[in-house]
Amino acid sequence: MADHLLDQVRPYLNRSTEERISYIQAPRLIGHQGAIQAHERLAELLGRPPALRTRGLMLVGPYANGKTMIAERFAVEHLKTSERQSVWVVQTREGAGLAHFYGSILQALRAPTGSSRDVGRKVEQIDHLLDSLKPRILIFDEFHNALRGRARDVEAVLAFLRRIGRQFDISPVLIGEVAVYDFINQTAEMATRFDLHAVPRWEYGEEFFALLDSLEAALPLARVSDLSDEPMARMIFQLSEGLIGEIVAIVSAAALAAVRSGMERITRSGLEELHYIPVSKRRRASARDDLL
Template identity: 30%
Template sequence: MDELKHIDKKYRQVALLPDKERIAFIKQKRWVGYPVALNAIQELKALMEQPTQQRMRSALLIGDSNNGKSSIIEKFCEAHGQPVVDEDEILNKPVLVTEVSAPKVKDIYISILEEFWAPFKTTQTESQLRAQSFELMRVCGVRMLILDEFHTLLAGTAQKRTNALAELKMISNKLKIPIVGVGTKDALSVIRDDPQLQSRFWVMELPLWKPNTDFARLLSSFEKALPLKHKSNLASKEIGERIHTISGGNLGNLHELLKICAIEAIHNGKDKIDLDIVESFSWFTPTRGQRAIKLT
């Protein structure tokens, strides 16, 4: 196995599998930890564990589309928000993750109830949906509410947005829980006109990667998880800079680029990602404009 020492020990056996199985492994979603993401998870943990007070500190987790926000939330929930059914058969759900699509108060509560698989009628009033949601969150011990696609609250009229934000403020105040908004940088505009919310929502921004030593370390981490039989030297200056240019420093783009490059390396028999393979996918920019599938 010495010839596979460029791969992490837990993945070396995968490199010995047939090509079809190796490709299936490459296509799987995989977490690669890096300092910014790990720090964000720690900040979310501290936010959830803050002392109960009238004005609970909340946060916005913002960044470009496909730049790792959802993976961070997923990893945080795996570590600190796993639902558990206690001996009395009561669901304990410390972290509630839901998605908003518009600044509509009823829709916010409906999305909360859907996460609990709770029965409700769309004809119920706002106050009825609110009471039902509050009761479930109290009984199930919700300690943090995470709202994905937070930037969509910009849709609709200013009055609807004001009403939705006032509702979120009430949820935080009444239940004494922090709220985390997750979205693009437009999420900052959601709270722009409310000084109280601005002071309550601390901002965590996931930056795009720069072509530096941190990016080189990230490439090395990815290479250790790819079941290729030969070392690719992704962190080398020539290959690393080209990968950065094509991916734009976007983590999701980078991950998908390395996937298709690794699969091509298996198909063409090289079993390593070299500059020629990287160049052959220079068109690959899935989060810039329309997504394309190259057929020739």
């Protein structure tokens, strides 16, 4: 019974509907090959010997494709196994200017930011924190937000990345869209400081089918859904447009509907009843007209 489920998932079939729904809605990292390789690259940075000119890493790809979850999962796993926190995640603030950028670092390091826009003071505060906390990796999520300001501010941000390697032995990790790759590679000097790990959209094929099998095994439904078989796999791929965040959202929504209806499996008709609109079509969706 329920041999299609992972061992740790199978007991949830005996839980209440509310508990099963909560489990399905919980965020989860699917251990696909791209995520495993990214984790290995981050581990290499964490375990490297001291250096005066540290190398960093770019995790670059489209939105909703799992980059943030990979980084956060790595940071959490490190924190669970280490006596001292060496990996910090900075949520790069929206809005141009150095004050926003430095403010996001102070917030990540759990320091009071205040209302001052004195950039020099913020830099002094950050330097003091980096010297005392001694992080090995600073992960800048949504780093493309820091690249939308004036040219001199962007150059100051890049200079900061160079300096923290030399002065504090920190490897910066930049997460974002393709603009991050473009900016870093505008000069050979910056390009030599960062390796690239691409997180592209999924292609329709065996790896995508394996991903669907992994998802099906992780969702507590009593009956087999055969997500990786045609035409189910094709429909999920088209709706998701190859974005893993959308893939998980679609399958999870269909699983919730299957639990609530008592169907206990995801079907093609169940997917159709979601009326799910792909990201690229939402701007032109009929639902938008109802908002006017």
